[in-house]
Amino acid sequence: MGNRKRIVEMCLDLMNEEGSRAVGTSRIADELGISPGNLYYHFKNREEIVMVIYEDLDADFRAALVEDVHAPISPERFAGFFLRTLQVAWEYRFFFGGMLHLLRRDEELAARYAGLQAWAIDTIEGILTQLIKDRSLTRPKAKTGLRSMAINLWIVWSNWIRFIQVSDPSGEVRRDHLIQGVGQLLDILAPYLDPSFEKAGRRVLTRELKKFAEEAADPAS
Amino acid sequence: MGNRKRIVEMCLDLMNEEGSRAVGTSRIADELGISPGNLYYHFKNREEIVMVIYEDLDADFRAALVEDVHAPISPERFAGFFLRTLQVAWEYRFFFGGMLHLLRRDEELAARYAGLQAWAIDTIEGILTQLIKDRSLTRPKAKTGLRSMAINLWIVWSNWIRFIQVSDPSGEVRRDHLIQGVGQLLDILAPYLDPSFEKAGRRVLTRELKKFAEEAADPAS
DNA sequence: GTCTATACATAGATAGAC
DNA sequence: GTCTATCTATGTATAGAC
Structure with a gap:
């Protein structure tokens, strides 16, 4: 290499x-x-290295959120969005941890990330809209409810890893923390979700947690 | 001085x-x-200055969240919690912006902030429990629902300012952004809130927004 | 309490040889 | 493509005079 x-x-x-x-x-x-x-x-300089990494992050995140979006959205696929994107947040956690400082020192990066954020919120709103069409989600009463929901999902998503890191300064972040994060995101939507859709989504998490526990117990595989 | x-x-x-x-x-x-x-x-050194500032932040936040907590909690007071604490997040925004880096370089600070976070989540959960007793809030179905809600509130709270800063890198954060943040926090609880309680809470925000608009139009006062 | 002067470490970056 | 050597700037911190 x-x-x-x-x-x-x-x-x-x-x-x-x-x-x-x-x-x-x-x-x-x-x-x-x-x-x-x-x-x-x-x-050329340090910024350029970070920018190259950011481009991977940007691409990986978009791919994770757009992958397999054909309607109707199954609960498994929906949970998959969350799990894959949180995995991305984990793989590039340095960026979210030091974001403000990085963006302050590089205007182009700031503009690009603001663009990603705007795109993400729109896209999440689009996914929620699709869920409403699928009758998996009830439309919130307030007109701005969907957007607000998308923003809350985005904020929790983009800060979940940091939250875990800060909660236990000496501990490490594990895959079960990511799965817990998906649960946290689902909880934002829970009151609007069709019960059986929600249940199926949670089952994915239980399965993932089990898989993780088995791998942790038997690192050979 | x-x-x-x-x-x-x-x-x-x-x-x-x-x-x-x-x-x-x-x-x-x-x-x-x-x-x-x-x-x-x-x-003694730079850390010590930051620690002195942190101590103010810690005290201000706790005071803002504990002030005037006698049951039952009125919607006005409830909105007040959010508005006051977001004001604190704004006054010490440097801390939230550079948190991870600051905590990594100062173990004592990391321990103290982890303590504040744990206290805050417990306290928010306590406030939600009180709201349930007051019949202003419906208990979520899942056993862990209250805690999850408290965590989501905390995450959005502690990252709202940064979200605004990143959304518009060249813009400044204004008081109406803080009020919007309160709306965002209320939206997390909305489906569980008693409708008239929620309405009264929102009215506080409308009033605050109006007050801000008037002050902006007439800076003399 | 406050100042000048300075030591010391580190990080970003470049010039020019190989 | 890679190296050695080096420059420059900056930040933290201290010594010792006033």
Whole structure:
């Protein structure tokens, strides 16, 4: 694998582990056993590395939210949206952790992320609208209810990992925390969901939790 | 006013404006027209300044959430909890913006904030329980529903300001954004709220919005 | 309490050899 | 494509005079 790619991956790993601020260009180079000069041959500056990573995040998130959206939306697929996107939030957790600072220092990144956020909220609203058509969701009374719901889902989604990290500073985030996050998102919608749809969605979580517990007990597989 | 206090206030202002990371000790001293040495006479290090500010935040938040909690809880008081606490989140927005980084570099701060978070979620759950006793809120079906609701309220609360900041990178956060945030929090509870209780709560927001619009139109007052 | 001067570490970035 | 060497800027913090 070329050094360019190795730099990006090391940067992502280190930043996820220690936060974006703690990771500088010299640190990345050190860790890879290459020279700072080499790193700067591949990238104009530190921002550029982060931007490359952000592009992956952006693409992964959009793919996770758009994948398999054909109507009607099954509870399994609906739970899948949440689970896949939370997985993305986990894989790029450094970004959400240090977001404000990263965006402040890079206007282009700020604009792009604002765009992703706007798109995400619209798309979530679209999914909710589809659920209403499918009769899996009751329309909220207030006109702005759907949008408000989409915003709340987005906020909880984009901050769930941080919430877990802060709750237990010395603990690590595990897959069951992600599954718990999906439950948390479902709870926002619960009062509007068709009971059997909700039940089926929750079953997916129970199944995932079981799978995780088994893997944890038997790491061989 | 003594320099110690001026340092704390300047630090808070600068960090709120530019993010905690962008503000160093030399910058604070510069801005106040005092020497770095003077700053270090008053504080052991930068962490200590942040800790002093955090202590205010902690106290202000607790006071805002506990103030005037006698049962039964009126819709006006309930809306007041949200409005006052969001005001606190706004006054110390630097902390929420750079939280993960701040907590990573200061174990004591991390422990204290984790404590505040746990207390807050418990206290919110307590308020919801009181609302159920008052018959202003319907108990959610799931056993863990109340707690989940409290967590969602907390997550949206603690990240609302950041959400607004990121939504419009070049815009400023105004009081009407805070009021919108209260609406957002109410929406999480809406399906469980007694309709007349909810209506009265919303009226508080309309009134606050009107007050803000008038003040904006007539800054003299 | 406050100042000047300075030490020290680290991070971002570049020049030029190989 | 990669290296060594180095520059520059900045931030944290201290020593010692006033």
